[in-house]
Amino acid sequence: MEDNTVVLERPANYGTAPDYDGLWKALIEELFEEFMQFFAPDLYDEIDFSKGSEFLNKELLKEFINEKKGRVEADQIVKVCLKNGHERWILIHIEVQGKTGKGFAKRMFRYFYRIYDKHNQEVYAIALLTDTEQAIVPNHFHYSFFGTELDYRYNVYSFHNQSIKKLEASSNPFSDAVIAGIYAGKTRHDANRRYAFKRKLMIQILQSTPTQPEHTRTYLSALFHFIDNILQVSNELEEKLEEDIIPYIRKGAEQQMLAGRKSNPWTKVLAEFEEKGLERGLERGIEKGIAKGREEAAKDFAKELIRKDFQNEQIMELTKLDLVEVEKLRESL
Structure with a gap:
């Protein structure tokens, strides 16, 4: 069996809500196979997903990936198996962040050589850059000193200039996640525009889901949780969104029940939306009680x-x- 390790990297907290890094991390863990298929299709073809993937304890690499200091920390290690059966690891470094700092390429290289030196394993590195305004994307680190030279290159997926039309044509859930990430960046200061984008994206997903294969429909809950949180809107707009979205979800849940589906992700999504509405109602009740008391x-x-x-x-x-x-x-x- 071939052992291959995937290192998921995230930057430090940006100090704003929502927790973009945490949302990406959770979605990657939930839909790891789809993540590899979308962002690393060549490597995806070499992995034997029938043997599963194992998210290991991040303490495994803590001693040499310890770049916290308010910026970055090693977050996950994923162990996978290749189809060729060789006994070796592939360490896949994934970094989800916005604008890259001046020393980003050097930091990517440092992660590589520390992993390589510690475990003597081949390293697959990919950086997810979520900043939609960053046109120049560093994808290599070069070192030269009096004839001693080194050139390290790594894979990059930048959200800048990604085609929404092409993303919408993909059935992979991470295409919708990228669209949500792009919308999150472009509507940071425009609540109404963000609401419109969020509503459009959710309805598109709901309308296309009944036509997707059975395994694709299981993405629904994880994907909606991601989109709902990365594109947060005010309570007023959230209530308006639910009024528009819940009928689609109820219809989908009913269709799945009539079709005799044993697994019905629509009901889980519906329950989550209704629970949010109840929580907001409770909060309003508490607020009214406080106001009345005052x-x-x-x-x-x-x-x-x-x-x-x-x-x-x-x-x-x-x-x-x-x-x-x-x-x-x-x-x-």
């Missing part, structure tokens, strides 16, 4: 001020109650 406290305070002969204008200023409310309280005493 209003009652303001009224009690106003009554005390009235008893102490404060003028209406003074009471209004101190309690933020309007004149009508203050006069009603004065009459009630």
Whole structure:
């Protein structure tokens, strides 16, 4: 059996919500085979996925991949088997991040040689660059010093200038994930545009899912969780989105039930959307309760001020109650 290890890399927290790195990491873990098929098709053909893939403890490489310092840390190692049966590892370095820093190429090389030196294994490296505005993408590291030269090249997938039309034509779930990533970058400061993109993408996926093979439909829950979180919108827009989306999901779930499908991912997606709605309703209820409590406290305070002969204008200023409310309280005493 051939052992091959996949190292998933992520940058440090950008300090903003949502957690883009965590979302990509979770989707890669959930749909690892599809990830390899989309981003590394040549290597994908050499992997025997029937033997499974194993996400190993990241402590395995901690001693030589320890670049945290607010920027990057080794996140996952995935062990896979090749079809040729050779006893060797392939370490696949995956980095999901936005703008690459000045030392990005050098850092990619350092990961390579540390992995190679530690385990003496061949290394497959790929960097996913999610910044849609970055046109210049470094894909190699060059070193030269008085005749001593080194040129290290690695694979790169950049979101910059990716064709939405071509991505939409793909049935791989990571094409939709890339589209969502592109939309997330382009609508960072435009909530209405983000809502429109999110609605369009989700409906497209729901409309195409019934025509996809059985195994493809199982992507639905993981993919929707990713899109829903990477393209976050306000509660108001989220409610509007659910009103539009839930009928599609209910229809799909009903069709799957009528078809006698044992596995029905539509019901899971529907439950997740309905649960979100309930959570928002609960939050609103709590907020209303707090607001009501504050209003009652303001009224009690106003009554005390009235008893102490404060003028209406003074009471209004101190309690933020309007004149009508203050006069009603004065009459009630």
